[in-house]
Amino acid sequence: MSDTPVLKTVNLGINFGGLKAVDDFNIEIMQGELVGLIGPNGAGKTTVFNLLTGVYAPTEGDIFISGKRVNGLKPHQFVAEGIARTFQNIRLFKQMSVIDNVKIACDQSIKYKLGGGLLHSKLYWDEEQRVHEKALELLKLFNLDTKADFVASNLPYGQQRKLEIARALATDMKILLLDEPAAGMNPVETAELLDSINMIRDKFGIAILLIEHDMSLVMNVCERITVIDYGRTIARGLPSEVSNNPDVIAAYLGTDD
Amino acid sequence: MIIPNIQRKAKNPLVNLIGIIVAFAVLVILVRTGVVSTYISGILMTICISIIMATSLNIATGFLGQIALGHCGFMAIGAYTSALITKAMANSNILVGAGAPNFFRFLIAIIIGGALAAIFGMLVGIPALRLKGDYLAIITLGFGEIIRVVIQNLKFCGGNGLSQGAAGQALVGISRISNIYVVYWITVVCVFLMYCFVRSRYGRALMAIREDDVSSGATGLNVTYYKVLAFTFSAFFAGIAGGIFAHYIGSLSINNFTFMKSVEYVIMVVFGGMGSLTGSIVAGGILSALPEALRRFAEYRMLVYSIALIVVVIFKPTGLLGTREFSLTNVLSRFFGKGKAEIKDGGQDE
Structure with a gap:
């Protein structure tokens, strides 16, 4: 395990017009760590994710992935550097098959070029076979391999969530950003999700940054937690420290002054 | 877990090849026996042009999901470029005369025409594809018209030059060297290439971008690159179709490439199914043949045509x-009660 954090931000911030959606955001995540990012609605959590995946370009501060500064790159270049995400409201390729959803995420590793694609060369068949096997393996981890040929939108909600995670894993990332993976899930599905997250960590040894409202999930799996409110970091530390922090309680429940 | 070999599963190209050759043999016999007159072979030629236009537009509109209303602009570029090239070749005696079949001249000209159309497709695509949906439709319409008006005013394309006003004339004296056999095979090759394209990482990426461009970026697709590639690729084949058209019709008037013509090809794509190449082939065949078949009912022609469209859309x-794609292998295996296979045929249309 190296000493360089997989993901590091320095004074990260973004302005939308006059509004400071995220201000002075600092985080360091080492390989294999599972860090939680929590905060009330509208606190700027998803904006942080959008900054970390290149959807927005930061107006202040820097982002480093494995020590490399990645400010201003496009989303697909963030993926190439090793960052992958899921979305708060599931964004699958709905009309495509389950396995094609995963294959799309393998695109950067595919070696054949336009010529091979146009003539279906030997390399084309080899690469397609490799990607097919890789996608099936990933689907199997989530017990989705039997549904590989289903249209993605026909899957039940919980499985769509899983498929989105499988798709993110197919990009061969070093750090996975999960945006409210348990949103809209029933307790059984949430428990399954917890198993999936633990399984991913054990099997892939990657870092995970998790946004979640389900406190039982957060307190259970996260090693460290960062709390933000109105775009500012108000607390960070171990789950037990954070849950007793008066600022955090005030942010969630309000103060009586 | 047993992982199937996808190559073995996706068979059998041989069946399609045989289908294509049989169709060609039928065509040759019909032409030789005189069943297919010059008039009918002209219609067949129009059908082939429509097929290439509709399938290539389907790449941009069906697979990438962006309505493009300027497809005829690229066709015009291909048509004029290739026509000027064969004219120049004829004037300077390159590849003309005995021992040099027209075929070479024709092929070189249409490929260069296609390449130039592709370059313009890329130039148009880079700024235009920042937009989506209605906005992209309008901007492609604009670019299509720009191309048309510019050609109209080019002296060497038959225009009078800008100083003389826009009253352009036709570009005449193009050798009519499109012949139905050659055009048939060009269509087969074009459709084959497009079919392979959509069945590769490229087609998969285009469909993903159509479904959701934000998550396409987040899963590592270079969205801009794939969009521009699709547009360029699509324009290339429109240029090829234009080249065939120029050498079939013999004289080019810019009125052949108006906005309404582009709309006709959009209709073919919608009629056949957005995202189905075989659908475009069928629709290209039906919608180009229908007006001719209905010629006897002159006054009701467009009425029937419109009703056919409305019925399909409803x-x-x-x-x-x-x-979906039509599959010759599937049809055959259904006939002979074999297992189901998955692949469609290319250019199987008469």
Whole structure:
């Protein structure tokens, strides 16, 4: 395990017009760590994710992935550097098959070029076979391999969530950003999700940054937690420290002054 | 877990090849015996042009999901470029005369025409594809018209030059060297290439971008690159179709490439099914043949044509084939009660 954090931000911030959606955001995540990012609605959590995946370009501060500064790159270049995400409201390729959803995420590793694609060369068949096997393996981890040929939108909600995670894993990332993976899930599905997250960590040894409202999930799996409110970091530390922090309680429940 | 070999599963190209050759043999016999007159072979030529236009437009509109209303602009570029090239070749005696079949001249000209159309497709695509949906439709319409008006005013394309006003004339004296056999095979090759394209990482990426461009970026697709590639690729084949058209019709008037012509090809794509190449082939065949077949009922022609469209759109909103592909192998295996195979044929249309 190296000493360089997989993901590091320095004074990260973004302005939308006059509004400071995220201000002075600092985080360091080492390989294999599972860090939680929590905060009330509208606190700027998803904006942080959008900054970390290149959807927005930061107006202040820097982002480093494995020590490399990645400010201003496009989303697909963030993926190439090793960052992958899921979305708060599931964004699958709905009309495509389950396995094609995963294959799309393998695109950067595919070696054949336009010529091979146009003539279906030997390399084309080899690469397609490799990607097919890789996608099936990933689907199997989530017990989705039997549904590989289903249209993605026909899957039940919980499985769509899983498929989105499988798709993110197919990009061969070093750090996975999960945006409210348990949103809209029933307790059984949430428990399954917890198993999936633990399984991913054990099997892939990657870092995970998790946004979640389900406190039982957060307190259970996260090693460290960062709390933000109105775009500012108000607390960070171990789950037990954070849950007793008066600022955090005030942010969630309000103060009586 | 047993992982199937996808190559073995996706068979059998041989069946399609045989289908294509049989169709060609039938064509040759019909022409030789005189059943297919010059008039009918002209219609067949129009059908082939429509097929290439509709399938290539389907790449941008069906697979990438962006309505493009300027496809005829690229066709015009291909048509004029290739026509000027064969004219120049004829004037300077390159590849003309005995021992140099027209075929070479024709092929070189249409490929260069296609390449130039592709370059313009890329130039148009880079700024235009920042937009989506209605906005992209309008901007492609604009670019299509720009191309048309510019050609209209080019002296060497038959225009009078800008100083003389826009009253352009036709570009005449193009050798009519498109012949139905050659055009048939060019269509087969074009459709084959497009079919391979959509069945590769590229087609998969285009469909993903159509479904959701934000998550396409987040899963590592270079969205801009794929969009521009699709547009360029699509324009290339429109240029090829233009080249065939120029050498079939013999004289080019810019009125052949108006906005309404582009709309006709959009209709073919919608009619056949957005995202189905075989759908575009069928629709290209039907919609180019229908007006001719209805010629006897002159005054009701366009009425029937319109009703046919309305009926399809009401009862089959996704088009004749939706996003599915017609498969000769499937049809055959159904006939002979074999297992189901998955692949469609290319250029199987008469």
